[in-house]
Amino acid sequence: MSIEEFINEIDGVLIDSTLISEVEKPYEIKLPDYIGKILSFDKNGISFGDNKRLLSLSEVINAVEDLHVDFIQMRKIPLFDTGDNDFIVYSFEDGVWELFNIVDKCVFHQSSNLEELLLM
Numbered sequence: 001m002s003i004e005e006f007i008n009e010i011d012g013v014l015i016d017s018t019l020i021s022e023v024e025k026p027y028e029i030k031l032p033d034y035i036g037k038i039l040s041f042d043k044n045g046i047s048f049g050d051n052k053r054l055l056s057l058s059e060v061i062n063a064v065e066d067l068h069v070d071f072i073q074m075r076k077i078p079l080f081d082t083g084d085n086d087f088i089v090y091s092f093e094d095g096v097w098e099l100f101n102i103v104d105k106c107v108f109h110q111s112s113n114l115e116e117l118l119l120m
Contacts, residue, residue: 003048003118006041013037023060027072029092034114038079051083052118067102076100080118088117 015036023039024031031039038054045056055063055078063071063078071078071089080088082099089100091110097117099109111117 001046001048003052006046006048006054007115007118010034010037010041013041016040016043019043019057022057023077026061026064027077029075029077031077032090035077035079035090048118051081053081055079055081069102069105082117082120088114 015033016039017036019040020031020036039057039060042054043057045054045059047053059066060078063069067078067087069078075092076089076098077092078087078089078100082088085101085103086108087100087102089098090096091098091107094110096110096112097114098107098111099117099120100107109117109120
């Protein structure tokens, strides 16, 4: 699947509230519907090529332990791996999408538009 196909199909996804509650619990947050649709799209994740992929539900739930970053304290949720230790995360503090490096633990690009980051 291409990123463009994913973007075009995401609005039609039905939110799986059971899956979403599994994510909301460890992150201690109420997820916006758009993120619920992303997580409900495919619980096993999707590879888009070009080193970009939607994380699986398990990877999102276990990101703190697996990636050694306290996303919960930072109030961010990782959703896409873009390669080179960079992830697209949603920041609950600012309500924006960010490119975040898990080694340097820094944000190097922000956007209110997820598509912009996915298409970079």
